Amino acid sequence: MKLKFYIFLFLLSSAIFAQQKQVETSIDTTKNKIGAEFKLTLKMVVSSKSKVVFPQLKTIGPLEVIQSYPVDTVKKNDTYELIKKYGLTQFDSGKYTIPGIKILIDKKPFLSDSIRVEVANVKVDTLQQKMYDIKDITAGDNGISDWWLYLLLAVVVIGFGAFVYWFVKKRQQKKIEEEVYKTPIEKATSLLNNLEQKELVQKGEIKEYYSELTDIARNYIEEAIHIPAMESTTSELIQAIRTASTKKKMALTPETVENLERVLRQADLVKFAKSKPLDFEITDDRNKIQKVILTLDNAIPTEVPNEEDELLNEAQRQKQIKIQLRKKRNKRIAIAIGSVFLLLALTTAVFIANKGFTYVKDTILMNPTKRLLEGEWVKNEYGNPGVLIETPKVLKRMDALKVLPKETMALIKEMQLFTYGSMTDNFFITVSTSKFKKPVELDLAKTLEGSLKVIEAQGGQNIIVKQEDFQTNEGVQGLKGYGTMTVLNPVDKTSAKAYYEILLFKQDQGLQQIMILHEEGDSYANDITTRILNSVELRKASN
Structure with missing residues (x-):
């Protein structure tokens, strides 16, 4: 599945998305403010006998559909011109791509063009806005209190267990000699x-x-x-x-x-x-x-016991006393351990109520991504043109050439793929590089769309995509696609919400890509992603 994930990544956009030009796509503006409406217009000319079905959508890519306008119909001789409009909006600033919409004409699918739009923040007038004083500095938590909390908890638990053991022992000791007559x-x-x-x-x-x-x-x-x-x-x-x-x-x-x-x-x-x-x-x-x-x-x-009988009776009595002492000791230990567990349960309940279950689970049970974040990282160079990157684990080489289609092989001179994990794991990262036989002009936006469609074919659903320009620490320019999706597990048929980021960089004869995917809302995975992306260094393609 990992290998198939990249089958169509390197095809040219014209080869991937070529379709019959049946739907004209336009938009009233490509730049708007947060919350403002974009009007997307789809226009087509069909015969009078054709049946056209427009999809009823709540979202189109990363934008929300706030209005689905009625279809306008204009009759021209034996044909009809159909005009369908969608009112779209977005409440986060950034650059977005409105993906193509599938329209059925006589049960045949046709795809509209994708359009890039930009949502800008609303400017604040600082001359009219009332200004407030800066708040005083508040001391932050340096983590020492947690250390003392654990120490105090350990002392209380040990002291409580020792007290219970001593108290039970004191009470039982008085009865032992009385019970052995x-x-x-x-x-x-x-x-x-x-x-x-x-x-x-x-x-x-x-x-x-x-x-x-x-x-x-x-x-x-x-x-x-x-x-x-x-x-x-x-x-x-x-x-x-x-x-x-x-x-x-x-x-x-x-x-x-x-x-x-x-x-x-x-x-x-x-x-x-x-x-x-x-x-x-x-x-x-x-x-x-x-x-x-x-x-x-x-x-x-009355029988006069001999010395041997007296010694035997005394030995039996001492043996019985030892048995009683052992039983009482075991009982004291059981009571003390039970009391300690009860105290731990109560303390844990209070601790969870104060700190939250997530904190306790991640600290005591060790969240898998927390282990990755706090483990020993490695920095390595992968592929050609090389991608120098720091990761929690060494990426493993995958043989991608065996599954590449013929049309891809006709374009690519060399391709290398390195991965850790899978789409259904807690954390998934891939680094892929390719060298083309001849210089090509790649459209990174189209390449990103192709990658997302392959992800969708591999179990990604409800993909929300945003895109923006990305620049490495050395100033190399690229494209970043990011957003959320639902990942379907093919084994148990369950699904989980995931967050992803894809980086694309093009060179004269090469393409470099990095993809990261993890569970949405995982703060440790977010920290891992940030550290990985900040470490990216790119090499120039070599002949």
Whole structure:
């Protein structure tokens, strides 16, 4: 696609745009003020049987259509003279080209001539205009505030994360030793005390109270007597305790077992039958559980552990403490990281609200054209006659001769093309040079029109074109065409608004062209374009 982009660039204007002279084109004035009306007139003579269709346009090239006048018809013998006028205007000063308009005569297209016009600024009468004092100098932003802002943000985030980590660690450290107990009775007694501190009964949470109360008793029985108490029903548990009492020779009275059974069944009624015991019954049940646990603990035969068993138990206890510490540490880290991310999210939201999303995106995510602008530039000479130019990246040579048509080859002795990117990329630049076999007189305005038509054939749509004279730093004169267009992506069929600039320079036996295209409104791409164009130096064509 890049190569085809330049297929017709070097054809002479007469060869490119030659058409049958059917439409006469004229304009009332070629120079006007901003906002003033240009009257474009199209005149043609057709037979009485011919059907002529004039386009309904909102814009003609870079000019806006403010009035489409009715067609005037003058009968002359067997022919008709048709006169169509368009009222055009432009609100930016500069030199513009009104492109040809396609008119259908008996379904055959005919193109009007293009006309160059100039829009001038309105002069201001400084003698009548009231003058005002010069405003005081205002200090600009030197960028230091942003640096301090980032530093302050980093300090706040790190400090906040450290505080959260310390606070959670301090609270959890107090619980670690409490959660790792030496004996089952110590654990059960501590949990019973904690249960009372929760004040579930006072809050009316009777079901939760009985559930925790019986879980404490079942856990103790499971750990101390080694009965699967948590998985057993009330009947199974009572039967297992009686069996264990016989095997382990535990001195248990029938009253102890009956009290445990009574409380367990009361808990079953509360949990499953929605029973509501009175306050004194709840207190009595709690006391019974505590007494049962103490009685069971006293009834278990005391075994004198040997030194190895004590060391093993202590090692297991220390291992359990380490596991608990690791879990708590991981939890503290997770809480601290979550808090930091939350703070970052809030800070980022405030930062975006103050600076704008574009600033944050370009700074943090690094806009592609921003990377080009701030990267290492290269200065190189391309083609013959040479174009010395500074670019963000080295331009790659493309073999354009393989696709040139025969009529072009008949005129061109040598052609070279160098590019970076493509029309659908963030930034696209091409440099092309050519040498003709014989001296030719090129019309740069016509060459520019030919280039734009090729761009249109390659996916450029709604092309708005302005043109003006251009001069390099060495004083070499050329033509500059610039404006906007819509670029169609052939892959995903999406379109984007783009800005372009084309520079054309002619020599006795050579032509040099530079084209730049990028997304419209990209400030970094605009800076790249300005730097590139300011670096242009041209060489004379050599034989």
